Amino acid sequence: xxxxxxxxxxxxxxxxxxxxxxxxxxxxxxxxxxxxxxxxxxxxxxxxxxxxxxxxxxxxxxxxxxxxxxxxxxxxxxxxxxxxxxxxxxxxxxxxxxxxxxxxxxxxxxxxxxxxxxxxxxxxxxxxxxxxxxxxxxxxxxxxxxxxxxxxxxxxxxxxxxxxxxxxxxxxxxxxxxxxxxxxxxxxxxxxxxxxxxxxxxxxxxxxxxxxxxxxxxxxxxxxxxxxxxxxxxxxxxxxxxxxxxxxxxxxxxxxxxxxxxxxxxxxxxxx
Numbered sequence: 001x002x003x004x005x006x007x008x009x010x011x012x013x014x015x016x017x018x019x020x021x022x023x024x025x026x027x028x029x030x031x032x033x034x035x036x037x038x039x040x041x042x043x044x045x046x047x048x049x050x051x052x053x054x055x056x057x058x059x060x061x062x063x064x065x066x067x068x069x070x071x072x073x074x075x076x077x078x079x080x081x082x083x084x085x086x087x088x089x090x091x092x093x094x095x096x097x098x099x100x101x102x103x104x105x106x107x108x109x110x111x112x113x114x115x116x117x118x119x120x121x122x123x124x125x126x127x128x129x130x131x132x133x134x135x136x137x138x139x140x141x142x143x144x145x146x147x148x149x150x151x152x153x154x155x156x157x158x159x160x161x162x163x164x165x166x167x168x169x170x171x172x173x174x175x176x177x178x179x180x181x182x183x184x185x186x187x188x189x190x191x192x193x194x195x196x197x198x199x200x201x202x203x204x205x206x207x208x209x210x211x212x213x214x215x216x217x218x219x220x221x222x223x224x225x226x227x228x229x230x231x232x233x234x235x236x237x238x239x240x241x242x243x244x245x246x247x248x249x250x251x252x253x254x255x256x257x258x259x260x261x262x263x264x265x266x267x268x269x270x271x272x
Contacts, residue, residue, distance in 0.1 A: 009035070009036055009037040010035075010036045010037065010057050010058065010191075010194050010195060010197070010198060011036070011037045011039070011055070011056040011057045011058075012027070012036050012037070012038055012039070012056055012057065012058045012059060012060075012185075012195075012198070013038070013039040013040070013042055013046075013047045013050045013051070013055075013056045013058075013059040013060070014038070014039075014040055014042070014047060014059065014060035015040070015041075015042055015043055015044045015046075015047060015060065015152070016040045016041045016042070017044075017088070017152040017153055018088070018152075018153050018156075018218055018223075018228060018231065018232070019080050019088055019152075019182075019231075019232070019236045020060055020080060020183075021207065021214045021218065021232070022204060022207030022208050022210075022211065022214060022232060022238060023060060023078065023080070023185075023200070023203065023204050023207055023238065024038060024040065024060075024203070024207070025203075025206065025207035025210055025213075025214060026202070026203035026204075026206040026207055027203060028040075029210075029213075030203075030206045030207070030210070031206060032198075032199075032202075032203055032206075035198070036198060039056065043109035044060075044061070044062045044109060044110065044111065044112070044151075044152075044183060045062065045108070045109055045110065045111050046109075047059040047060055047061055047062075048061045048062055048065040048068075048069070048111060051065075051069065051072065051186060051187075051188065052065075052069050054188065057187060057188065057191035057194055057195050058075070058185055058186065058187040058188075058191065058195045058198070059185070059186060060080070060183050060184070060185055061183060061184065061185070061186045062110070062111040062112035062113075062182065062183050063112050063181050063182065063183060063184055063248060063251070064111050064112045064115045064251075064255060064260070064261065065111060065112075065186070066184075066186060066252075066265065066267070067252060067255065067256070067261035067262075067263055067264065067265055068261060068262075069186070071188055071189045071190070072186045072187065072188055072189065073186065073187055073189060073192055073268045073269065073270040074184050074185070074186055074267060074268065074269050074270065075184065075185035075186065075187065075195070075200050075269075075270050076240075076269040076270065076271075077201055077239060077240055078184065078185055078200045078201055078204050078238065078239070078240075079181050079182075079183065079184045079237070079238060079239070079240055079244070080181075080182050080183040080184075080236060080238065081179060081180055081181040081182055081183075081236070081237045081238075081240070081244050082169040082179060082180055082182070082235055082236060082237055083173075083179040083237050083241070083243065083244065084169065084170060084173050084179070085167045085169055085170045085173075085235055086167060086168065086169035086170075086180070086182070086235050086236065087155070087156055087167060087231055087235045088151060088152055088153065088155045088156050088231070088235070088236075089110075089113045089116075089149075089150075089151045089155060089167070089168045089169060089182065090149075090150055090151075090155045090158065090165050090166060090167055090168060091104070091117065091147050091148070091149055091150075091165070091166040091168065092138055092142070092147065092148050092150055092155075092158050092163040092164070092165050093146060093147035093148075093163065093164045093165075093166065094142065094146045094147070094163070094164070095146055095147065095164065096164050098121075098125060098166060099125060099127070100146075101129050101146055101147045102129050102130065102146060103129055103130045103131075103132065103144070103145040103146055103147070104117070104129045104130070104131055104132070104145055104146075104147045104148065104149060105131075105132045105133075105134040105141035105142070105144075105145040105147070105148040105149065106131055106132065106133050106134065106148075106149045107134070107135075107136040107148070107149050107150050107151050108133050108134060108135055108136070109136055109151065109152070110149065110151045112182050112183065113149060113151050113168060113182070114149065115251075115255050115260045115261075116168055116172065116180070116251065117149050117168060118131075118258065118260060119251070119254045119255065119258060119260070120168065120171050120172065120175070122258050123175075123254055123257075123258065124171075124175040129147075132144070132145060134148075136150055136151070136152075136154055138150060138154070138158060138163075149168075153223075156222075156223060156231065157222045157223065168180075172247070172251075176247060176250060177243075178243050178244070178246050178247030178250060179237065179241065179243045179244035179247045180244065180247050180248075180251065181240070181244050181245075181247065181248045181251075185200050187270060192270055195270070196270060204238050204239075208238065211229055211232055211233065212225075212229065214228070214229075214232070215228040215229040215232070248267070249267070252264045252265075
């Protein structure tokens with residue numbers, strides 16, 4: 001029996017970055033269109049807020065928020081991650097050497113990546129620069145800082161001939177040998193029964209089957225359809241593997257070690 005109004009639909013939220021497109025295409029244009037109430041055009045941090053306040057029943061949330069939100073469970077197997085280079089989470093700098101960086105502006109739309117960059121400096125590089133939280137405008141961020149953390153589509157459009165760009169997933173892999181998970185679908189425990197009826201895996205697979213459509217519709221003067229398709233197939237991983245799971249657990253442990261989260265909760269996955 002179909003739902004009679006939007007009030008009865010499960011409410012979900014996701015950012016509108018390119019790397020979420022295959023996960024939400026089915027809800028927007030495919031076989032699952034009209035089965036949920038989907039909010040997009042939100043930053044990842046805003047999606048976490050919406051889940052935390054109960055504005056939505058499930059959201060594609062920065063993974064660090066699993067350690068900060070109460071009473072949430074993770075939808076298994078579906079993620080936004082990278083096994084090596086991600087391209088869309090980067091440090092753009094005037095310096096060629098990370099060890100010479102003194103001040104870093106942090107993209108205020110990010111949470112997982114802000115914790116990750118602090119872990120990289122503290123744990124692996126052995127020092128900590130000054131931090132300044134700022135809106136994701138590279139020109140403004142670099143006026144008083146010698147590096148900037150930029151995430152999402154803007155990171156892919158940074159001119160590589162004008163800035164030294166360090167890929168955070170590559171740095172993580174270089175230091176740990178592991179993949180990295182940036183975001184996963186999460187649900188509040190009170191909404192778990194309702195959210196369990198949504199097949200996020202099937203939605204992902206349908207989106208991946210339409211990568212050509214996604215690439216063509218999102219192409220512009222900066223990123224061609226071919227570049228977008230390459231990014232979504234080579235750089236982004238939408239399914240967990242063992243290295244990414246190990247990487248996620250290590251990330252949580254290091255976030256706790258460096259007092260970026262109060263706890264290091266064991267992953268609780270929503271089960272059928």
